[in-house]
Amino acid sequence: MKVKIDGKEVEVEPGTTLLSAAEKVGIEIPRLCVIPGLYEGSSCRVCLVKTPAGRLFPACNYRVYRDEEFVSNSLDLWEMRRVNFELILKFHRIECWQCYRKGQCSLATLSKELMVEGIPVCSECPLSPSECLLQKGILCLGMITQSGCRAECLFSGGECWGCRGPISRRDLIERAFEHYIELGYDVKAVISKAEIFWNSLSELKIVKEAADRVVDRE
Amino acid sequence: MSSMRLVIEEVPAVAGKVNVHVDRDRGKVRIEFGVVQEPRFFERFLKGRPAVQVPYVMSRICGVCSVVHLTCSIEAVEKALGLVPKPEIHMLRSIAKGLEIVQNNFIHVLMALPDFTGHGNVITFSKAYPGLFNRMMETNKMILEAYNRIGGRFVHTPSLGVAVHGKPVSRYELQTASRLLRQVARELEDLTLNLEDMWKPLAEGFTDPAPEYCCLNPVENWYPFFSEELRFSDGNVVKAENYGEVLNERNVSYSNSHYVLYRNSPFHVGSRARLQAYVNMLSQSVLELEKTLRLDFLNPFDNVKSQYIEVAYLADILSHSLDELAASIRGRIEPFYTERSFNNSGEGVALAAAPRGVLIHHYKITNGRLEYANIITPTVMNARHMEVAGEALVKWAYDNGIECDERVKHLVSALVRAYDPCLPCSVH
Numbered sequence: 001m002k003v004k005i006d007g008k009e010v011e012v013e014p015g016t017t018l019l020s021a022a023e024k025v026g027i028e029i030p031r032l033c034v035i036p037g038l039y040e041g042s043s044c045r046v047c048l049v050k051t052p053a054g055r056l057f058p059a060c061n062y063r064v065y066r067d068e069e070f071v072s073n074s075l076d077l078w079e080m081r082r083v084n085f086e087l088i089l090k091f092h093r094i095e096c097w098q099c100y101r102k103g104q105c106s107l108a109t110l111s112k113e114l115m116v117e118g119i120p121v122c123s124e125c126p127l128s129p130s131e132c133l134l135q136k137g138i139l140c141l142g143m144i145t146q147s148g149c150r151a152e153c154l155f156s157g158g159e160c161w162g163c164r165g166p167i168s169r170r171d172l173i174e175r176a177f178e179h180y181i182e183l184g185y186d187v188k189a190v191i192s193k194a195e196i197f198w199n200s201l202s203e204l205k206i207v208k209e210a211a212d213r214v215v216d217r218e
Numbered sequence: 219m220s221s222m223r224l225v226i227e228e229v230p231a232v233a234g235k236v237n238v239h240v241d242r243d244r245g246k247v248r249i250e251f252g253v254v255q256e257p258r259f260f261e262r263f264l265k266g267r268p269a270v271q272v273p274y275v276m277s278r279i280c281g282v283c284s285v286v287h288l289t290c291s292i293e294a295v296e297k298a299l300g301l302v303p304k305p306e307i308h309m310l311r312s313i314a315k316g317l318e319i320v321q322n323n324f325i326h327v328l329m330a331l332p333d334f335t336g337h338g339n340v341i342t343f344s345k346a347y348p349g350l351f352n353r354m355m356e357t358n359k360m361i362l363e364a365y366n367r368i369g370g371r372f373v374h375t376p377s378l379g380v381a382v383h384g385k386p387v388s389r390y391e392l393q394t395a396s397r398l399l400r401q402v403a404r405e406l407e408d409l410t411l412n413l414e415d416m417w418k419p420l421a422e423g424f425t426d427p428a429p430e431y432c433c434l435n436p437v438e439n440w441y442p443f444f445s446e447e448l449r450f451s452d453g454n455v456v457k458a459e460n461y462g463e464v465l466n467e468r469n470v471s472y473s474n475s476h477y478v479l480y481r482n483s484p485f486h487v488g489s490r491a492r493l494q495a496y497v498n499m500l501s502q503s504v505l506e507l508e509k510t511l512r513l514d515f516l517n518p519f520d521n522v523k524s525q526y527i528e529v530a531y532l533a534d535i536l537s538h539s540l541d542e543l544a545a546s547i548r549g550r551i552e553p554f555y556t557e558r559s560f561n562n563s564g565e566g567v568a569l570a571a572a573p574r575g576v577l578i579h580h581y582k583i584t585n586g587r588l589e590y591a592n593i594i595t596p597t598v599m600n601a602r603h604m605e606v607a608g609e610a611l612v613k614w615a616y617d618n619g620i621e622c623d624e625r626v627k628h629l630v631s632a633l634v635r636a637y638d639p640c641l642p643c644s645v646h
Binding site: 136137138152153154155158159161189192196 | 267371
């Protein structure tokens with residue numbers, strides 16, 4: 001039977017998932033929870049596609065049994081995927097500086113694809129947590145800086161100076177400051193370094209407030 | 219001599235905004251070289267900042283020659299704080315800076331070449347000689363690749379810092395960079411054969427009206443990338459910390475940048491000044507290159523030829539240095555970090571060879587924070603010399619029957635481009 005995705009027609013066996021059908025014609029649909037053959041529970045709803053009439057289906061477990069047409073690339077679909085992903089990210093305790101899944105994290109990859117902010121530069125850092133520059137006495141701003149630069153400075157052997165701006169999640173900034181204090185860094189020194197690139201940003205106020213809350217708690 | 223008033227607004231093919239006013243009245247010529255770009259106050263806004271952050275911000279003075287500002291600033295901070303990096307780290311810094319001079323000079327030659335071939339700008343030049351242009355761009359790529367092996371990213375290199383060299387450099391990487399530079403040197407020899415005929419002299423017979431030059435004093439007969447002394451062509455050698463005694467900084471009403479004079483007279487810094495001073499160090503092949511290109515040391519336009527020859531010379535000596543360094547290490551040079559208790563006080567002046575001349579960074583640090591900064595860039599040193607040379611050029615043009623305004627404008631603009639294609643550092 002024939003399936004048409006974004007105007008591209010493909011012939012598939014009955015019972016094939018939309019995700020496999022799309023892959024056959026070279027269309028990449030974003031996904032998070034699906035592991036083919038192991039888990040196709042469509043929990044994340046990041047792989048949403050729609051019919052021309054506007055009905056939504058998760059591409060990972062919708063199986064095709066008749067000739068049908070789908071749209072996988074439209075503005076409203078990307079917006080819905082983005083909202084679904086943001087909700088998932090909200091429940092994730094982001095502590096990339098302690099995570100060993102550097103460069104292979106689906107959350108980090110998808111956040112870039114869906115343009116969802118909130119993942120720090122540590123997710124792209126080439127150094128493992130045991131080699132972290134912070135432990136060598138180098139004040140790196142990776143923990144509180146928005147990712148997306150492929151950690152260019154860290155790959156070149158330097159530290160993060162925060163040129164991409166701060167991350168927006170207050171809980172994450174607070175956890176990062178707790179970690180700075182734990183490692184013996186002065187919060188004022190961190191803020192002073194952050195001011196180099198963030199002095200004109202309104203978000204700097206959020207960072208300063210988060211730092212104050214952590215200092216008060218300590 | 220009739221009177222004439224010309225204004226060249228925003229000289230083309232130059233980074234930054236500069237206006238040149240030419241006044242010629244009854245045999246007298248006056249040129250005003252006015253940088254109209256907004257000042258950025260680096261020396262002021264860094265006051266009170268932790269000294270260790272200073273080099274990283276100072277490198278932002280110029281995106282084109284960021285490495286020299288970064289390394290010179292690092293040296294000055296280290297001197298002030300009394301830190302001494304390991305010799306191989308210092309060597310790597312010197313090589314990184316040498317590679318920057320190679321890359322910058324090479325691109326400057328490419329940007330200025332259309333003035334000599336009569337093509338006006340690089341776009342027209344690239345259409346007229348696509349093969350040659352592509353080969354030059356490929357050569358530039360090789361130089362950048364060699365830099366990448368040593369320092370990592372070229373613009374605002376993150377691996378260089380105060381008492382830090384963050385990038386591990388293996389012997390294989392050193393050897394690869396050396397191989398690339400040897401390839402660049404060979405490519406330059408080939409390119410010279412093509413350039414020999416098309417590189418016509420501009421204003422032949424015009425000579426430098428103020429032949430006073432300055433460069434770094436060589437250390438142990440080795441091409442100096444960093445030095446403790448300035449050397450002037452009148453034989454005067456000045457220690458870094460005494461630079462203020464001979465160099466006078468002045469403000470002028472028509473320019474946002476300073477002027478720096480040597481004992482109240484203009485002087486030139488740059489490749490032309492360096493090559494004249496270090497001519498004894500040049501190898502036979504480089505001297506032959508100089509003869510082939512018919513370099514005239516006294517013609518300010520031949521600063522571009524000097525840069526080309528300097529590229530060939532530096533590619534050669536840097537590849538040897540890289541080979542020597544590769545032979546002296548085991549495995550790789552590990553990232554180097556010092557214990558960062560930078561709360562000392564002190565004063566440091568660093569001199570560095572920048573692509574366009576001599577760069578001075580002078581800091582006073584109190585309890586680990588910057589208290590005073592003074593930066594003198596090559597562009598401000600050359601500014602007055604450029605005016606004096608421009609005035610002589612306009613007189614020379616009139617004496618040689620060149621009276622067309624457009625032709626005079628072209629000559630003056632070409633002179634600015636031959637001196638310096640990048641001016642924002644003058645309003646740091």
